[in-house]
Amino acid sequence: MSGVPLLRGRFAPSPTGPLHFGSLVAAVGSYLDARTRGGEWLLRMEDVDTPRNVQGAADGILRTLAQFGFAWDGPVLYQSTRGEAYAAALADLRERGRVFGCACSRKEIVDSARRQAIDGGPAYPGTCRGGLPAGQAARAWRLRVDEQPVAFEDRLQGRIEQQLERDVGDFVLLRADGLYAYQLAVTVDDAFQGISDVVRGADLLASTPRQIWLQRCLGVATPHYAHLPVAANAAGEKLSKQTLAPALDAAQAAATLVAALNFLGQGAPAALCNATPAEVWSWAMAHWDFAAIPRRRSIVPA
Ligand code: GLU
Numbered sequence: 001m002s003g004v005p006l007l008r009g010r011f012a013p014s015p016t017g018p019l020h021f022g023s024l025v026a027a028v029g030s031y032l033d034a035r036t037r038g039g040e041w042l043l044r045m046e047d048v049d050t051p052r053n054v055q056g057a058a059d060g061i062l063r064t065l066a067q068f069g070f071a072w073d074g075p076v077l078y079q080s081t082r083g084e085a086y087a088a089a090l091a092d093l094r095e096r097g098r099v100f101g102c103a104c105s106r107k108e109i110v111d112s113a114r115r116q117a118i119d120g121g122p123a124y125p126g127t128c129r130g131g132l133p134a135g136q137a138a139r140a141w142r143l144r145v146d147e148q149p150v151a152f153e154d155r156l157q158g159r160i161e162q163q164l165e166r167d168v169g170d171f172v173l174l175r176a177d178g179l180y181a182y183q184l185a186v187t188v189d190d191a192f193q194g195i196s197d198v199v200r201g202a203d204l205l206a207s208t209p210r211q212i213w214l215q216r217c218l219g220v221a222t223p224h225y226a227h228l229p230v231a232a233n234a235a236g237e238k239l240s241k242q243t244l245a246p247a248l249d250a251a252q253a254a255a256t257l258v259a260a261l262n263f264l265g266q267g268a269p270a271a272l273c274n275a276t277p278a279e280v281w282s283w284a285m286a287h288w289d290f291a292a293i294p295r296r297r298s299i300v301p302a
Pocket of ligand 1: 014046200
């Protein structure tokens with residue numbers, strides 16, 4: 001083995017419903033980015049938000065990925081098995097005074113917020129930063145942020161910068177319902193799995209500075225990031241279960257893969273629609289051109 005660090009990508013679906021075209025685009029982009037550079041590609045099932053899990057969805061996603069010809073390295077990592085790792089990360093942050101208990105209800109935060117956060121909700125105004133109000137218990141645990149800008153160079157979207165204090169506020173790592181937050185789980189697991197290259201939808205772009213901040217607080221490496229355009233409907237809404245994106249049909253695997261490749265600017269020939277998924281993959285491995293991916297955050301598929 002040479003001393004070249006291993007390149008490792010991942011796909012991290014949430015089992016909230018069947019795989020749809022929008023999630024397929026992220027899977028195709030991360031898969032080809034890793035495989036064409038000799039890297040590994042790992043799967044992680046993001047089932048940490050248990051009330052949102054749909055029975056059978058995780059197995060259905062894995063089955064669909066296999067039918068579409070994806071091959072992943074190692075066992076699938078299920079976030080529902082990772083509670084101890086998230087607890088250890090939180091305990092470490094707590095010992096170092098990086099997190100604090102917060103007693104605020106959602107309504108109190110909405111009422112006292114001075115501005116909107118980058119992803120829509122209220123920016124946390126810092127109410128419990130200096131300690132809990134007398135007689136109140138912690139509902140959630142938040143990570144302290146500061147006014148230093150957090151910046152990174154996205155491989156597609158260019159330089160992204162956020163000032164977390166202004167744009168987000170101290171953010172939740174352990175929720176009032178006792179569940180670990182996405183930001184903590186994804187950061188701990190990207191580090192645990194040794195992910196060097198995160199390729200995912202641009203709907204997650206606004207979360208990345210929080211994840212980088214958390215990586216710095218935990219003392220783990222920051223991966224390279226590329227945020228792909230997301231598939232949107234004519235109203236500009238991201239394709240998702242909520243917008244009733246249809247489940248993928250394995251009988252149409254080749255044509256759907258061709259559509260995903262072309263969504264990513266790859267110019268796959270239409271004749272491949274009648275080929276097998278394996279033939280589509282061999283074309284894609286030979287022709288993948290990262291530089292051809294549109295540098296936009298959302299696109300309405302043709
Ligand atoms: N589980 C997240 C989702 O399905 C993706 C997380 C990630 O790629 O970082 O939207």
